[in-house]
Amino acid sequence: MEFVTGATEKEVLSIPDILEGDYEGKEIKINGAIHKIRDMGDVVFVVLRKREGLVQAVYEEGATNISRKDLCEEATVEITGAVAKEERAPHGFEIRLKEVRILSRPTEPMPIAVNKWKMNTSLETKLDLRPLSLRNVKERAKFRIQEGIVRGFRDFLHGQGFTEIRSPKIGARGAEGGANLFRLEYFHKHAVLAQSPQFYKQMMVGVFDRVFEAAPVFRAEKHNTKRHLNEYTSLDFEMGYIDSFEDIMEMETGFLQYTMKLLETEYEKELEILEVTLPKADKIPQVRFDKAKELAAEKYNRKIRNPYDLEPEEEALIGQYFKEEMDADFVFVTHYPSKKRPFYAMDDPEDTTFTLSFDLLFRGLEITTGGQRIHEYQMLVDKMAERGMTDEGMEQYMMIFKHGMPPHGGLGIGLERLTMKILGEENVRETTLFPRDLNRLEP
């Protein structure tokens, strides 16, 4: 009988193995895809692409076991050769090829130049060829940063006593109601895709006090803008026993600080590839919704058209105001009008036309909506009645308030938007692995 005893060490090395070990002059094995071949006549530079970066290998006719013509870009190979110092090569070393074992070969030439530093191609083409265009070093670096943001979110909240939950994405009704629900047939029942884990997060506050989830949400919105996706990742948390909605803003600020530090230390190489300067999150100004509108209107000579909503252009100006006036990348806009917030939002007892809620603007774009929720059954029933709503289909949500809920609140962060703004991209599709929008369902 054979047994499997765990992940075994392989003979092939990684880039960190080589950098941390003492391999100069020694023969090693390494594998990767041939990213680029630069033919200099006598010698040929063969650049391998690995998950950790690029590695330069040097082919010399006669010194290597295969023929020059057997090498082609996007072949995958395992190579054997001696490590030599070379300042001009990535990571400061190169490998003098002795043996090349071809693992696979492409059958067609690449339709886009993924091995160029900058691919001069349209977003549409990049997305059509997504499985290939992501092989570009700059393109893929964006999604390493995105991984880092999610890790930061989870690790920070875990340290703050939050429990991770997994709420269902198919349900009988949406948390926010309305027109932007994707509908499907579920064994002869009507079902919808979750717009938000809102109800489930709140239910779970009654169980674990503090919970989070990082998962897809679905919105059938017909906006075809640079900021909208029909499927995106929502970083959600919800926390009980809050003293005020400001506890939630504090927790988000803590997350941003933690994550910027994590990116700085563990994703340094990707930040360098993307030439990114991380935003400052050490102190984030907070300003009331009505005040923010006034400040922007005054400074930029803009008329306030709608006192109950922030237009995208106004968000941009508020962002600009706080950047100019106090060098702030982020600003919390608080006390949104009640009529623009969902029924479960807690109204401000001092003026119930406003709510104890906030948006976080990052360089002029909304990346978070959050706030305190109503936790008392009767208050919720009254507010629903005011809005002409019934609790039909929401009995199990209403149940938690009948049976005791602590004061609580939470937020949702759009991961792709946050990534976009950190990286200075202009279109959220640039920071979505496989975006879904009005026109795009593939790949």
Place this chain on the structure above:
Amino acid sequence: MEFVTGATEKEVLSIPDILEGDYEGKEIKINGAIHKIRDMGDVVFVVLRKREGLVQAVYEEGATNISRKDLCEEATVEITGAVAKEERAPHGFEIRLKEVRILSRPTEPMPIAVNKWKMNTSLETKLDLRPLSLRNVKERAKFRIQEGIVRGFRDFLHGQGFTEIRSPKIGARGAEGGANLFRLEYFHKHAVLAQSPQFYKQMMVGVFDRVFEAAPVFRAEKHNTKRHLNEYTSLDFEMGYIDSFEDIMEMETGFLQYTMKLLETEYEKELEILEVTLPKADKIPQVRFDKAKELAAEKYNRKIRNPYDLEPEEEALIGQYFKEEMDADFVFVTHYPSKKRPFYAMDDPEDTTFTLSFDLLFRGLEITTGGQRIHEYQMLVDKMAERGMTDEGMEQYMMIFKHGMPPHGGLGIGLERLTMKILGEENVRETTLFPRDLNRLEP
């Protein structure tokens, strides 16, 4: 201008704060839900439920600022009182109540006794009342363990150089094809919910070499069994540059070993609450599919009816065989028949009626399907032709093979099933937060 500067320390303490600090005889503040009230006449024990466990407080008429009748179960409170050693109380201390501040009150009595150690109620009732039944200490502990499994999966793979990806859940077609797809209308196009991230994982192997995802998958299967869900969490990974499909089994074994250690150290309390003995994953036997069938048939006098498939009962017997013969909780069954595996499975070059693939059985239940995939374009095209398939709608998947893919493979683990078997539960709904099945779409 006010600024938010990060998560601030609160005056209220957690259970670990009290256990790690020097609070005996000192007055502290703590909050929680009133889990249970035990009225002993002169004194009243008020047990608080917090995320970290239970805390005993003692109410004494006259010593506490509120009246006995103001206390009720499932109210949420913030209490002030002195810490006293008490061996019989949870965590070895109790709090002598001086002040109770009521944060919220239930409006109705609980329909189920969530504060009993064992809720004597049917699974159906528990699921109907899920937002409440999860407040039970044993119920919620299951989902802490589940959190731990997912953490183990991510942390282990991260350490092995894997990158986390987020693939779309709405797509134009399914990876596995067939009848079990949920269909929806997507802006006048036909769309489906992802059965598996298979194609995306493979695309991303061309980008990051090693990738993983822990996300929902959707299967419109009409099975209403104790093992099936229509939405579940799939722990998926895919790795390039493998020497053989055994690399994948080794990685999975490494994950299991890492995770059992993590549960043992960080989820000790929950394991104790659930009276769980963790399975042994130090060495996992591997046996060929045909051999496994024979062994079980021989030992348990069972006729082999279908040489190409494993019936659930056969899986159970194979599990029993390896438990009895070598005290193994897990067994890798390898080389599944080609006709039972998807088109992208790599056939065994020594006998192409079998594949270089495996299932992992855990205590007689399949919890993983994995294997090596075809990485050569022509081989894939030929196999599809053999099966009468066209690549229509799969052009972007086929693209990666045209442009070079390393030898690779991967697996998918059913999170809820793995949790179920670790906890010794009989129904996968017991270890699903909000299950979705043929009949259940709520809560």
